[in-house]
Amino acid sequence: MPPGTAGLALQPRPVPGPVPPWAFPAGTAGRVPAGPGTLRVDLPGRSLAAVRLVLHSGAGREPGGLDGVATLTAHALLEGTEPGGGTALTAAFERLGASLYASADLTALRIALDVPVTRLGPALELFSSVVRRPALDDADVRRLVRERLEEIAQEDADPGTRAMRELRAVMFPAEARASRPTGGTRTSVGTLQGSDIRAFYGSVVPAEATAVVAGDLSGTEADAALTAALEGWAGTGGPLPTADRIMPESAARIVVVDRPGSVQTYLALGHGVPDRSHHDWPSLVVASHVLGGGLTSRLNAVLREEKGYTYGVRAGLLRMRHCGLFITQGAVHTEVTADAVADALTELRSIISRGIDAEEHGSSVRALADRAPAEYETSRAVAAELADASASGLGADYPSNYLAAVRASTPDGVARAYNKHIDPEALTIIAVGDAAQIREPLEKLGYAPVTVTSKEE
Secondary structure, three states, X not given: OOOOOOOOOOOOOOOOOOOOOOOOOOOEEEEOOOOOEEEEEEOOOOOEEEEEEEEOOOHHHOOOOOOOHXXXXXXXXXXXXXXXXXXXXXXXXXXXXXXXXXXXXXXXXXXXEEEEHHHHHHHHHHHHHHHHOOOOOHHHHHHHHHHHHHHHHHHHHOHHXXXXXXXXXXXXXOOOHHHOOOOOOHHHHHOOOHHHHHHHHHOOOHHHOEEEEEEOOXXXXXXXXXXXXXXXXXXXXOOOOOOOOOOOOOOOEEEEEEOOOOOEEEEEEXXXXXXXXXXOHHHHHHHHHHHHOOOOOHHHHHHHHXXXXXXXXXXXXXXXXXXXXXXXXXEEEHHHHHHHHHHHHHHHHHHHHHOOOHHHHHHHHHHHHHOHHHHOOOHHHHHHHHHHHHHOOOOOOHHHHHHHHHHHOXXXXXXXXXXXXXXXXXXXXXXXXXXXXXXXXXXXXXXXXXXXXXXXX
16 A cells, blocks of 8 residues: 555546447538538537538649649639738638638639638628639739749648659559649649639539538528528539549559658658548548557557657548548658668558457547547538538538448458558559669669659649
């Protein structure tokens, strides 16, 4: 008995109990007359309303030769309804305690509004003016082009960004939009003009869009306000091209992106997998977590804890509408680049060689599914997840079904899904680092031919 505890009745140490039941918030579907579909999600106690408008006009539907027009359109929408009006627009939203964002990816052009529930109506009126009557002014576009070119230069200087860009460029054929940077290249962005932006945005089909609104909406006129904001909104241009569905090509290869003098190598190892509609997707997520989902994962246990090659490696799935990519990535010291690749390959093969045990499977499932109540605590997170599901054509019940599938997975089932869809002998390996130091050691691995590139986009 510890000193000083004589006569004290010590209580037993608390033991965590079972995780209480939780379900992803359900929404009520609707539609604005002749306009976007809607999804209303009532979240009691969430005083912030999150509106997410998903337009099916992402980079995957850009006309030929206009790479980057979707991203530039998203930026231009934030410039307001009058030429040079970006500052005034920001101030108008700030007076309501609201924030407006816009972005584009391969799948969709996304416009987001966050505002206190009590001011949702006025904010949606302002939001309506932005989506219906954006200025998309020539002078604003010229400035945004200059800013985007500066962003591309910064992306060129970031090894992680370069690695991911090169991974897509190698894995997808040149004719696939996914093979090229979502935000465009220096050449393509440099030629964009205001007329390109206006034509692209004019081709948006509002009836194909989805508007999600989430928050404590009880007692509000959220449905009426959303309808008033979007009813009667129509496109003015011709149809956009259909997005391609070209799949990635999985094959063993090593590409070195030369960065002379670099003291670290940024590694990205990739393999194509099915899209999120496939029944094996939840199991692949679990397998990724087992391999690189935390500091106790297989990759980190070896490369970080045992060998000290890196501060951390992560593995996960990149979500696209028509496919996915399994990716392992992280930075390692230059002198151990080849050793780190060899050890990473050993761990990526380990699910095939020894399967998954119950303990690590349970730990991964708990991390992925049991943290969901905290992960989706805010109206922003709920609205964003439902909007993303809509953009990928998955339906409003997808988040709930996905979490249920993660919980229902088994160690053997996860291993089977990994073995079926990911071949560790057919990985694309991108190494952004000093080619003079890392090329020969990578060649000696004997995994695949090594090519070197120093090209800038």
